[in-house]
Amino acid sequence: MNFLPLLRELVRTYQAFDSFSARHIRALGLTTSQFDVIATLGNTPGLSCRDIGEKTLMVKGTLTGVLERLEKKRLITRRENPEDKRSVLVQLTPAGQRLFDRVFPAHLAWLAPAFARLTPEELGALQQQLAALRQALEQAPE
Amino acid sequence: MNFLPLLRELVRTYQAFDSFSARHIRALGLTTSQFDVIATLGNTPGLSCRDIGEKTLMVKGTLTGVLERLEKKRLITRRENPEDKRSVLVQLTPAGQRLFDRVFPAHLAWLAPAFARLTPEELGALQQQLAALRQALEQAPE
């Protein structure tokens, strides 16, 4: 019942993915977080910070800074949401849209060969096993 | 061949573990990285930064700062390695050793119930599948 090797492998695999992915994204002039936001906003009419946080798995405090830097790069805009004055509508600018169109397919094409080394069955099984572990962690008593 | 759900699950599971683990470690007055270093140094005669980095999966630049803060807390010492004057011998102080003795078993006991929700077979299978994905990522062409 030694789970430490599994833990180590979880971290190593996560880092291996992040490193492989980030290498490409950095060459495109973005950080991983910035890319995730751009990718999430693509083909949407605009999202709230809450929505973006849910999709990108970023907590709201982190998102504020990422959005600031994307705004400074003129890739997104933040405007008031008339439906709910607490929230903000984040949208891609035309430049952001062009970047999305150029960068998103390119990054999928970068990742695809790595994942093609595993069968769809393996990918599905891994996803299920990860979900089981995650639920165990989320439901574990304190 | 859509691997995005798997990616999302990988990140979510990693975060779920980190969150569950960090909650306990923070209550002990440490950060995750600091705990990892203390845990790695425990029951050793001292290690180089290189060794610690390999074990904790931290890059050396990150490690420098973590060691600084642990040194400030008087939990570790950095001394010259006579065998190789480039490297540094990092050791637990008596206080660091006492902290290790108190904190390391406690943290394993904190984690164990979560992992006990999965069978050893599941844990082993997950570890193998993660390793397969990691190798695919590491060997993928650029």
Add this chain to the structure above:
DNA sequence: ACTATATTGTACGCATTCGTACCAAATTTG
């Protein structure tokens, strides 16, 4: 021995990450 190269760790800058506190707006309660 001499030089080219590799290894070990630090310095530094930039961006992220998280927790906590806080404000304003919206929703729920009594």
Add this chain to the structure above:
DNA sequence: CAAATTTGGTACGAATGCGTACAATATAGT
């Protein structure tokens, strides 16, 4: 309807995390 609570974002501080550059030492090739 007024008070209490929840929700959406921001502000802020501390600590990673990573890439690049750099100094000191060690090793290899000649």
